[in-house]
Amino acid sequence: MLEALTGWLLNYLVHSTVLLGGVWALERLGVLRQPVWREAFWRCAFFGAVVTASAQPLLQGQRIELPGSWNDVAVAAAPTTAESVDADMADPSGAAAPVPMPRPEPSPTPAPVVNSVPTRAPVVGAADAQRDGSTDGLRVAADRPLGAGFVAALGHSGELRDAVAAFVLAWPIVALLGLASTLVRWLALRRQVRALPLADDHELRQAAFELAQRAGVPVPTLRATPHWPSPLVAPGAQICLPARLMRTLDPGQRVAVLAHEIAHLRRRDLAWRLGARLVAQLGWLQPLNRLALRRLDLLAELACDAWAASEAGPVPLAESLYVCARDRADVPARRVGRWRRAPGAMPALASAMAAARSPLMQRMQALLEESPMTDAPTSARRRAGRWLLAGGLCALALAVPMIVIGKAPRISLDIGDAVSRLASTGKVTRQVSISGGHELRVTYGGDLVFNEDDTDIVSLDDKLVIWERIDGVTRKVEFRAAGQGAVTRQYWIDDDARPIDDTARQWIAEQVSRVAETAQGSEKRARRLLERGGVDAVLADVAKAPEPMIRRSRIEGLLATGRQPDDTMMRLIALTDDMGDEFQRRNALTSLIEHQALTPAQQRAVLEAVGKLSVDFDRREVLVAMSPKLSEDAAVMAAWRQAVQGIGGDFEKRMAIVSLLEDGASRNAAGRVDTALAASLLVQGDFERRTVLESVSRQLHGGVAAHAARYADAARTMSSDFERRTALTALMDEAQVDREVALQVLRGMDGMSAGFDRAELLMSLAGHMPADAALIAQYRQAARGLSAHDRGRVEAAIDHLTPS
Incomplete structure (x- = not known):
């Protein structure tokens, strides 16, 4: 996007x-x-x-x-699928004195060196890395070891990408605010003008009637305003005339003013002005738009002056312009406070006769010169030439x-991260997790080596910082390489250095275990637990996952170890029920579906879990993933229909039903067709239901008669004649139409209005149905009520079935 x-x-x-x-x-x-x-x-x-x-x-x-350089840098520097740079891990209170700790004894089997982010592979999962805008997901980024010069250039490039990305996202935000502001001001102006009293000058109303007739526009409503010093045209064909100005001008000048404002109505300037302001708000970054708006405003005034001068005379109009400008100068457009404008300020969306920036002298000169301007058409040759110029510009x-843009950068405005990138000479990994009142930030440079239980750091290249805030309390631990394989540890609570006691060791072990899991993946953790405690240990570990994303990752880690027994799959399905994140629950269910073929009982359990999803999109995605493998067991089909019934949107229902038909492993499956036809009655929108029925018709392939009655039932309750005709025509086009199918088509058109669609459907049926006397009689009965023309066409369509 x-x-x-x-x-x-x-x-x-x-x-x-x-x-x-x-x-x-x-x-x-x-x-x-x-x-x-x-x-x-x-x-x-x-x-x-x-x-x-x-x-x-x-x-x-x-x-x-x-820009190509962005993509090149992104590939070279960050082979992971996502980057979330939001970790300013520097100690906000200063540094506490390092506490040297003895190095843990190595296990008999040397601990492997873990590259925290494998090249071209996601750390936790592609689905998480691709999930934009989430505050629950864990974000990981890693860079290959790079030279200092290249890393410095990368830091500058990252800052540039961040600035450009922020600027690009600021554009639609500002544009939407501007569009909303313009529409609000438009509506406010309509309401303000309608509250003004009607002008009670009979001569002005008569002049407005005559001028409107000559201009070819409806007679405008004249209103008297004490607020604005200049006449203006407002939304709803309302002309606002300043009471003071009308008392000052003589009759000829008042008619000239009125003619000028009616000229704006004749040219539809108000609509053009609104459209121009909306486009200007959309393209607020383009400075030339302001020049164009000034030009268009001036040219609109000149054109209205020309028409008004032709109707009321140039001299009265020029005189009235002078008086308007004088009154306008007496009431400057100033602001009251920060947002409100003074009462005399002219509305920006109205077409005012004497606006603040209107070039008065240019307009008066154009009126009084010997060859005044005109909007009469030019010769055909000149018109052609100018159209060629316009076409050439386009x-x-x-x-x-x-x-x-091949790949736009992800937004990151973390200043601390930019400094860290400039100072770093190698790989840097950052993790950010925010969920409710819990926030976790992790950053480390280089590679980490964990102990056998993944609860402590054996060695590291640079340092590891873990920072957590929960319930308003912050904890932080920093591991730092001290040379010769030693590791120092520092611990803080709410920015105060604390000794590492048993409570701190337990918290540190939990956090290091989490870092190890995200760095190495959940499969290694699952295999270790399988060796120690079997499947029960892994499932218990899944159940105690602190976050939905980690639970989903641990489920996928167990699945990655191989095919799972049926009871294990049922327990895994049950473990998705209390995941608080719909996105993670949907991905977990999809992983279970795609891992191995599910038994009918397991499929029913998954479908029951789908019913607990509250988002229509997530429900549909799971149903679509299950469609190719869905069993045609009656109980499974009933559970599937129940899951579809819980979807609120017709679009999502339609997508799920069509997927059942078109993604199925077996074609001509009667169970799938019957289920889809029954589910089509759950779709309320005629377009969506017609699309479902067309998909059903493509799956029949000769078995039309067995399903024709249910197909007609689904079609006959559609309110749109066009959609019903299209659905029934699709049924006839896909297979041989025998007597039973033709009778169902006739039944399906019950309730259609006697119009074009009914006639077209009958003519289409005539081209497919057999020559059966009773059927032809019903066909003619269905044609009753049509117009003489349509009935003649319908009768002519069966001439080949009734030879004379």
């Missing part, structure tokens, strides 16, 4: 720069002299950049993969090679 977002943003910035810069250049060169064409080009460039940037991926043009934007 981040890669696509980054790519679209970069392409939009490139396209908008090309288009807006091109129009600006044409304007500066004097090619676009006529206001109507200048406005058309600015609009095309402003809105077209969004279109071309979105359409370019569909054109399969030349592409630039950016082609130029589309010709720019598309920027594609």
Whole structure:
């Protein structure tokens, strides 16, 4: 998602720069002299950049993969599947004096050196590494030993990636806030304007009626406002006229003001303004958008001035502009406090006659010059030339090679980590686990060697820091290599150095065991427990896992040791019930399904566990994983249907049912088809149910008659005639239609309206059904109520069955 977002943003910035810069250049060169064409080009460039940037991926043009250096560095430096850099493990209280500890006696069998993160392999599991945005998952990162110079460059590259990633994610956040703010202001302006009193000037209302007729727009509502010094057009075809200004102007000037505002309605400027503000909020990073907005606002005012001058005269309009500008200057747009604007400030979303930045002198000069501007069309030759220029600009934007982000960096803004990377000369591993009120952070450099029980450190290359916060209490231990194989240990509670007593040793042993498990994987732990206590010891270890992710990892570790007995599989399925994390529970169930073929009893147990999942997506994923191996035992099918019934969304239900049909190991399985047809009645949406029925029809292959009645039952309760026709037509298209199938199709169309879909379905049936007199009579009965035209078509469709 981040890669696509980054790519679209970069392409939009490139396209908008090309288009807006091109129009600006044409304007500066004097090619676009006529206001109507200048406005058309600015609009095309402003809105077209969004279109071309979105359409370019569909054109399969030349592409630039950016930035390649990120991918290269990521592959060379971090072969794991995920990186979570969120560990500032420096001691916040200063360093306590190291406490030398005797080195543990080595076991008879030399302890192996463990590479904490195997090259190109995930530490805990690919599913965890790919789970973005989780606060429950354990994150691990490791780097190969690198030279100091390269590591320094890597640190700078990481900081750059972090900054770019944060900037890219800030863009949609700011854009969404801007879009929401714009829509809220739009609605607030509508509400504010509707609260204003109606204008009681009969002459103005009559003038508005006549001008609206000439402009070809509905008669606007005139309202008197004491708030704003300039006339404006507000949402809902509302024209707000300042009471003070209307008292100052003479009748001709008032008509000119009214004509100007009605010209905005004629041009639909309010809708254009709203659209422009939304696009500007979406592309807030593009500085040229502000230039385009100013140009479009000015050109809109010039065009409205031109129409108003043609209707009310240029002199009255110029005079009214001067008076509006004078009144506008008397009430500056200032802010009251930090967020509120003064009452006289003009709304940004309204089309005001005399806005704060409106170039008054330019507008008055355009009105009073001998050859005033006009929005009359130009010659066909000039129009063609300018359309060619516009097409050339769009082609130029589309010709720019598309920027594609191969792999965007994961966000990390940890300053301590950046310093650590710059100072490190080798492999650094970090782990972060946050779950509820529990937080665990681990960092170490180089390789670790554990004792036989994985409860202590035998040796290490650099240092290991474990930091934990639970219930507001923090504990920290630091192992440091002291030379000649010695290891020193320091221990803190709430930043106070403490001696390592029995309680501390127990806590340290638990944490080191956890580090060993994540570094080496759960399979080694499972094998050691199997040798010592058998399966019961492993299952007890799974049950006491402190976190759902660790429990899932230990389940997978036991499965990795080989095929498991049936009773062990049942106990493992039961151990997934009280896992608090839906994601981990779903992955655990999926691992059990994929490890070995489950017996019908085990499948029922898994399906019962699926019913305890609260997220529709997780339920569907487990059902899809089970579909290829699902037994056709009646009890299993009933449990499967019960699991589908618990899904709330029609989309997820449809995906699960279609998977049952299309991913099944055996085709033409009557049990699967019957179960799918029964489950289709659980799908409420017509589109989703029709998709299920089409999938059913593809699995029949000659066995249509046996399932036609249930198929018709599922189709006849659909409310959409189109979806019902499509489903019943699919049934006829997949196999030979005999008398029984034709009768069920006729029954399935009961309740359809006498319209196009009913006629089309009957004509399709005529091409498949046999020449049976009783069947033809029912066919004609179903055609009653159709229009004469449709009934004639339906009757003609069976001519081949009723030879004269």
